[in-house]
Amino acid sequence: MSGTIEVRYIEESDYGDWVLATRRGFLRPPVREDQDTSVTPSVMGIEPARTQGAFDGGRCVATFRTLPRELTVPGGAMISADAVSSVTVTATHRRRGLLSRMMARGLAAAKERGDAVSILVAAEYPIYGRFGFGPATWVTDWTVEIPRARLGRHELPDGARIDLVDGAEVRKVGPELHERVRRLTPGAINRTENFWKLYTGEVELFSHPWTEPHHAVYRDATGRVDGLLTYAIDDVWDGKMPQDTLTVRSMTATTPEAERALWRYALSVDWVVKLASGSRPPDDLLPLLLGDPRAARVTSHADFMWLRVLDAVTALEARGYAGTGELVLQVEDADGYADGRWRLTASPEGGQVRATGAEPDLVLDVRELGALYLGDESAVRLAALGRVEERRPGAAARADALLRTPRRPWCPETF
Ligand SMILES: CC(=O)SCCNC(=O)CCNC(=O)[C@H](O)C(C)(C)COP(=O)(O)OP(=O)(O)OC[C@H]1O[C@@H](n2cnc3c(N)ncnc32)[C@H](O)[C@@H]1OP(=O)(O)O
Numbered sequence: 033m034s035g036t037i038e039v040r041y042i043e044e045s046d047y048g049d050w051v052l053a054t055r056r057g058f059l060r061p062p063v064r065e066d067q068d069t070s071v072t073p074s075v076m077g078i079e080p081a082r083t084q085g086a087f088d089g090g091r092c093v094a095t096f097r098t099l100p101r102e103l104t105v106p107g108g109a110m111i112s113a114d115a116v117s118s119v120t121v122t123a124t125h126r127r128r129g130l131l132s133r134m135m136a137r138g139l140a141a142a143k144e145r146g147d148a149v150s151i152l153v154a155a156e157y158p159i160y161g162r163f164g165f166g167p168a169t170w171v172t173d174w175t176v177e178i179p180r181a182r183l184g185r186h187e188l189p190d191g192a193r194i195d196l197v198d199g200a201e202v203r204k205v206g207p208e209l210h211e212r213v214r215r216l217t218p219g220a221i222n223r224t225e226n227f228w229k230l231y232t233g234e235v236e237l238f239s240h241p242w243t244e245p246h247h248a249v250y251r252d253a254t255g256r257v258d259g260l261l262t263y264a265i266d267d268v269w270d271g272k273m274p275q276d277t278l279t280v281r282s283m284t285a286t287t288p289e290a291e292r293a294l295w296r297y298a299l300s301v302d303w304v305v306k307l308a309s310g311s312r313p314p315d316d317l318l319p320l321l322l323g324d325p326r327a328a329r330v331t332s333h334a335d336f337m338w339l340r341v342l343d344a345v346t347a348l349e350a351r352g353y354a355g356t357g358e359l360v361l362q363v364e365d366a367d368g369y370a371d372g373r374w375r376l377t378a379s380p381e382g383g384q385v386r387a388t389g390a391e392p393d394l395v396l397d398v399r400e401l402g403a404l405y406l407g408d409e410s411a412v413r414l415a416a417l418g419r420v421e422e423r424r425p426g427a428a429a430r431a432d433a434l435l436r437t438p439r440r441p442w443c444p445e446t447f
């Protein structure tokens with residue numbers, strides 16, 4: 033019975049047991065006695081005050097933690113986000129309400145701290161809607177058949193260059209580059225020092241054995257680092273013919289020039305016949321950069337970052353709006369956090385949100401607000417699905433004109 037199981041914030045003395053529980057929950061092989069997992073908590077950046085465990089007879093059987101993150105919203109502002117991670121329940125203890133208990137406590141703590149939203153990367157689609165989260169960003173993975181791509185000859189812009197660098201150099205230039213990338217990318221979050229250590233293999237997580245990747249840095253004519261591509265290449269030969277695949281681990285850039293140049297570089301490495309793009313924004317330049325876009329086949333297209341609005345006023349006032357207009361939204365939130373009827377007055381100068389008694393234009397659950405918030409989902413589409421109720425004709429289209437963004441939001445990493 034879940035009543036006999038204690039759900040609580042952990043202490044340092046729980047670290048070892050808690051880490052083993054996350055491994056069990058994520059179905060990783062059991063740890064042998066001679067294997068040392070003691071470094072894992074510091075690499076993961078565990079903060080006991082934000083880390084819960086469920087304990088049955090003193091043994092950890094469920095895990096849940098949150099990370100303090102800044103989330104870029106449309107318009108370029110950054111809001112404080114409670115990033116949920118390491119959610120597991122051991123197979124013997126599933127479906128007894130342990131996730132529900134940890135989530136209820138986690139969301140209450142985030143609201144109390146003043147976080148405007150909670151975010152997470154969902155392992156499976158059906159898990160988090162019931163807790164008020166909606167899919168806010170999506171990702172597409174492509175596989176490019178390079179011999180069919182018709183890339184043509186191409187030059188770097190005058191004075192620009194691409195250099196292969198080692199992990200130490202990435203730790204020097206990567207953080208500053210990402211600070212610029214994330215300001216330009218609604219849906220992106222800040223990266224910690226630990227992120228860069230893991231990215232470059234300076235430290236390793238016991239659960240993720242490391243293989244050294246290649247790093248290519250794009251510099252513009254002034255020497256400014258505008259892009260970073262990290263990739264691995266396998267070494268496959270068929271008789272005397274190379275059949276290598278280049279797999280992108282990460283690619284971010286601050287300018288379209290850098291992005292185009294890094295894709296072209298990756299698509300023109302000798303011996304490589306296939307490129308696996310990794311998870312990209314669905315409107316990535318990649319397919320249309322090819323002479324034959326059909327050479328890029330979609331290998332996966334799925335929801336990625338889910339978002340739960342905790343404070344409708346702060347969240348909606350923080351983001352930018354392309355158009356000018358007013359909208360009365362009735363947000364239904366069973367947990368009460370974002371519940372209310374809100375009048376949004378938006379213009380390119382910003383948004384103002386006030387509680388109102390006026391008739392609503394749209395009635396929607398907080399999940400749908402999460403899906404709409406970063407500009408990715410369409411209110412017209414949700415209305416057609418019956419998930420947003422349009423009380424005034426044309427209100428969903430007006431909402432789209434205010435909320436949607438020219439490029440789709442994207443979160444470049446799992447957290
Ligand atoms: C942000 C991240 O870390 S994502 C990683 C999530 N973790 C995983 O996927 C690891 C494998 N799965 C698990 O560990 C567990 O199944 C969890 C954490 C997903 C769910 O934990 P549980 O304690 O079983 O969830 P809980 O009992 O609170 O379920 C609440 C409700 O959600 C439903 N639910 C929970 N998980 C799922 C799921 N994977 N698919 C569909 N429904 C689900 C339950 O059926 C229940 O519904 P009900 O109230 O109508 O009966």
